[in-house]
Amino acid sequence: MQTHEIIKRFREHFERNGHKYIPSSSLLLDDPNLLFVNAGMVPFKPYFLGEAPPPAVRMTSIQKCVRTPDIDEVGKTTRHLTFFQMAGNFSIGDYFKEDAIRFAWTLVTGSVDEGGYGFDPERIWVTVYETDDEAIELWQKVAGLPTERIQRRDGKDNYWDMGVPGPGGPCSEIYFDRGPEYGKEGGPVVDEDRYLEIWNLVFMQDVRGELSPKEGHQPIGSLPAKNIDTGMGVERVAYLLQGVDNVYETDLVRAVINKAEELSGRKYGADEVDDVRFRVIADHARSGVMLVGDGVTPGNEARGYVLRRLLRRIVRSARLLGVTEPVLVQFAEVVRDAMGPAYPELVSGFARIQQVLKAEEDTFLRTLDAGSRIFENAANEVKADGRATLPGDRAFQLHDTYGFPIDLTLEMASEAGLSVDEDGFRKLMAEQRARAKADASAKKTGHGDQTVYRELLEQGPTEFTGYTELASEATLRGIVLNGKRISSAKEGDIVEVVLDRTPLYAESGGQESDAGTIVTGNAELEVLDVQKVARKLWVHQVRVVNGEISEGEHVEARVDPEWRVGARQGHSGTHVVHAALRQVLGPSALQSGSYNKPGYLRLDFAWTGGLSDEAKSEIEEVSNLAVRKDLPVSIVYTDMAGAQELGAVALFGETYDETVRVIEIGGPWSRELCGGTHVEHSSQIGPITLLGESSVGSGVRRLEAYVGIEAMRFLAKERAIVQNLSDMLKVGSDGLPERIESLVERLKAAEKELEKVRAAQLLGNAGSLADKALDVRGLSLVALGLEGVSGNDLRTLGGEVRNRLGTKPGVVALFSVDGDKVSFVVATTAAARDLGLAAGKLVPVFGPAIAARGGGKPDLAQGGGSNPAGVSEAITALTNELDKVLEQR
Structure with missing residues (x-):
């Protein structure tokens, strides 16, 4: 069956x-x-x-x-x-x-x-x-x-x-x-x-x-x-x-294994080690496609990190089966064909799924190349020290920092004639998991006592009237303080109130709750926030400005009309920008989150790279053309099946009722499921001005914009800045770019000249620093603390001081303090290296004193530390170590 x-x-x-x-x-x-x-x-x-x-x-x-x-x-x-x-x-x-x-x-x-x-x-x-x-x-x-x-x-x-x-x-x-x-x-x-x-x-x-x-x-x-x-x-x-x-041998799972057999030329069931890899591919391909289909993008935290691990384990398992070509999209096509009959969104959204998977695989393949080089360096260091085991912390660093799987590390270590301290690696992994588990437990919450809200909900859901009116007569059903129902509240109290009907929008769908007031015959309440409980009950957090309120009173709830104008512009503007985004970039650029309030909108969307200036300009132009066309805004109530037939866009992770509300702007041009408040014609949104575009995680970009009067204020401010620059530089606005570019080039040229002078001055000091060398059992040691010398300059200076020491054994250790940071460089002459004094191996001698991180090769090592107060101690530790080593020779 x-x-x-x-x-x-x-x-x-x-x-x-x-x-x-x-x-x-x-x-x-x-x-x-x-x-x-x-x-x-x-x-x-x-x-x-x-x-x-x-x-x-x-x-x-x-x-x-x-x-x-x-x-x-x-x-x-x-x-x-x-x-x-x-x-x-x-x-x-x-x-x-x-x-x-x-x-x-x-x-x-x-x-x-x-x-x-x-x-x-x-x-x-x-x-x-x-x-x-x-x-x-x-x-x-x-x-x-x-x-x-x-x-x-x-x-x-x-x-x-x-x-x-x-x-x-x-x-x-x-x-x-x-x-x-x-x-x-x-x-x-x-x-x-x-x-x-x-x-x-x-x-x-x-x-x-x-x-x-x-x-x-x-x-x-x-x-x-x-x-x-x-x-x-x-x-x-x-x-x-x-x-x-x-x-793994059932019809929908085995299909992925069949594809892996085809790509690898190996057979499932022939070798247990290979079978594990086949099963990993089959399982993770299904999980990965379903997660991407529901809006998850690979990243370094939470859901994104889990997805990234799943996808990278697929690529790694395929590599271990001998497949070197890109595989994620090929496996995803199999999952789509197998699961599509039950989950049609995999078919309709496959272009976006394919795009996310391809970008992640490309990134990981680059990581594999970089990780391979890092592994080779680590392996060479181990061999140079005469050891045969890669330390567990290096294997963990490859896994945790560079995303390099442990079994690939084991395989490469074996090929290099090395073993891996697996116990040390597992211990560090266990510690990391314990930290993650503790963090997750801290975020978990019990399902608190909702009795007071259940009681109020039993009287019926709140009727939301805000789509058609800004003020509503209502009955005050309940007053809640700290989860307990109270009969009254007086001036200065901050409480929650539940009405039988309200025009005040509760925060949802990315839209902030309405500002407004609730008034009675002898009291006024300032509305601070409005939230939904159980998606049916509107709970208003209020401050009693004056008077006293009691349960059962008749009240009037009022929305601040200016707030609502701006809120409608912000939410409708979000839909317009989303539609423009999809028109410019294609249907796979789906919204994955939003936030809007009066005059402002923020839109997150699935995309794998930054937008060009041309793309941003086009999105802004398409948005404003839609505003200028005065497109009609209409509302359609239907069920989910009807909304899907209309092609309405639903947001990832949102939960919808049986009856859904579809907002249309210009008919099919923009159709989205949405419960927010909206304008009646697109021209009421006013101008839309993009503020910028940025990354908010792997595969997710963010657009921000002002709308309406806020957009006009922003443009007026920008115009004033341009005018000030024009007056200052005595050139018209059209000539500003050229004049500023000329000034920047002149500034860069001046900085280069200053850099040459400073470098010459710095190198001129090399001789005097070399003259301060201490004699440590026949070795010249220059170990000094400096102020304000940058890392690159310190490296150059260290090399020049070493050159001044000539052919005799010499070690140079320079430390430069800058605020709460310290940089260091260690350089050795050839004669010192002949005595077994390698720069990289000297760093651990003084490193603890300055909380150092860094290392290098036998001739030169450098890095930084976070304890500038320990420089003197570091110099003493290095001097003592050199004296001890040379005494034993």
Whole structure:
């Protein structure tokens, strides 16, 4: 049974049983606890927590997931994947254990002819939480499972929570017995390779505190309603139903291995070392394409760093299979063809995916070349010192700083006749992971007490009236202070208020919240901020300017009209610039983030290089032409399918309701899903002036612009600057570039002359410095501290002083202090080197005194330090060391 058929049967089974199908969310959700969606239930958390009303009480989904805690282990086993699909069914306060068990059992063991998977019921085992007698009874009642095929396990295996305070509950897992050839008898508690888990049913009923029931601690309470959260591993079910040995041989994954075989000329299954490389390529290619498809770009932090590691492991694995040509786009094409039927965005967005992958591979190939040179230098140093092992810190530096994979380092070391201190490398890697884990844990948050907002939401969502009016009569539903509901607030208090209706826009979609006021008969409130809770409740942070307010009062909420004018210009201007960007650069230049406020916009977009001046000018011109054309701005309400048919652009990582709002500017010229406030005609945006373009990470660029009156003020300021320069230089504005260029050239020429004079003066001092040499057992030592000599000049001076020492043994060590930094250079004469005194090896002698970093060759070494106060100590340490070494000769 093919994977797409497995997915189809799952969806149809639960739709027949009254479940609403929910399309897969993006892999990127706004959750501080997660880099990526790593389980099928993640998009449903707000419903389980009661933070938002669910679209239905019974739901089902096929969610794309990525888990990356053990990237380095991928491929070494045959059942772990970083990208996988989790099929799930969910009940929000509707059915509970009995129906969850029944739905799973009938699909798993139902006949193929009737839409089931046809697993042999005699080979099904289940596990339950150690105290869950009810689940045992239901498995016997619903499925007829004998007691010996139902096993109890403790919380580590059969209790589920999110790892932070929040919802949780006991779970029951379904296993399939693959047969005696795969392991020992005795069920899942004995052998989880033979007995393979395919489905987990979570009976979500508890609220856990800081300490988890997984570790034996008691829950701190119960959820408002009992819920069901299940997850079936699509790839695991696929390999069982397709009769292959592991997930890598299933139809959608094996396709990538086939391509790798074609490119490398090697065969999967012929060599275990090669097989690991094939599996890494197959897994990471799917993960990489799905992540890029959802808007991630390679970088050095967080999500971007994970993606970069995945992609570089593909290139490295292909290299180790003997493939030297670029591979990422070729593997991506296979993933697109295999996964496109389930995820059509991979097909429609493939031009951008291809562009990101190509740029990253080009960058990494350059890194491989640079890393190879750095490795060769390190290997030569090791051999020159008579050692045979590359230190762990050098291997770690290659990995961490230059992105050089450890197994490539091992292979190159072997070719050079060296070993690698792997223990030292692993220790440094473990320390780095511990730091990263601690950082991630610090960023994780529990799901705090949302009771006060749930209570207010039960009265109905806030009605937003701001699309059609700037002032609204309303009822003050609730006043909140520090998470607690209070009955009143007085002058000077800063509190949160919830109204039944409001014209004030809540911050979202990159648009700042509205400024405004809320007034009653005897009080005035200044609105400081407006945020959405559970996407349905508008919460206004306010300061009571005068008077007193009480819950239940009638109020009037007012938007500052000047603020709203500017806000509309800023948001509509963002759409116009985005459309102009795509017109100039092509459809792959998709927005990946934005921020706008009155008079200002910022637009981040996926692109791999800086824009030329011509491109920026063209984007600005296209934007202003759209403004001049007075294009109509219209709003279309539809569902996601309808929006996709219109070609509307959706933002990466955004979550949309069933009914979506499409903003059209000039019809098809600009169509985007958006909940913001907008102008009615493009001419109302006013002039658009680009401020600049910059990089905000690998593969992401940023445009900034002023709009409306702010654009005019900016241009007026620029005009005043030009006028001042014209007056100062006594030339018209047209002649300014030429006059300034002439002045700059004259300044450069003057600086060169000054540099020559300064260099001559500096070198003229070389003789007097050489005359200050100390005699250390027949060796001339010039070790001095200087002030304000730059690194390059210090190097030149050190070499000249060495030359003045002639043919006798000599060492020159010069230190130059500049503020809180110190630069140094060490130079040795040929006679000194004959005595075994190499400049590079002398640096560690004095380095600790000045907290130095640097090194070099036997004749010359240089670097810098961060402790200028240690120069005197450094000179003493060097002098003593030379005296000791020469005494022993």
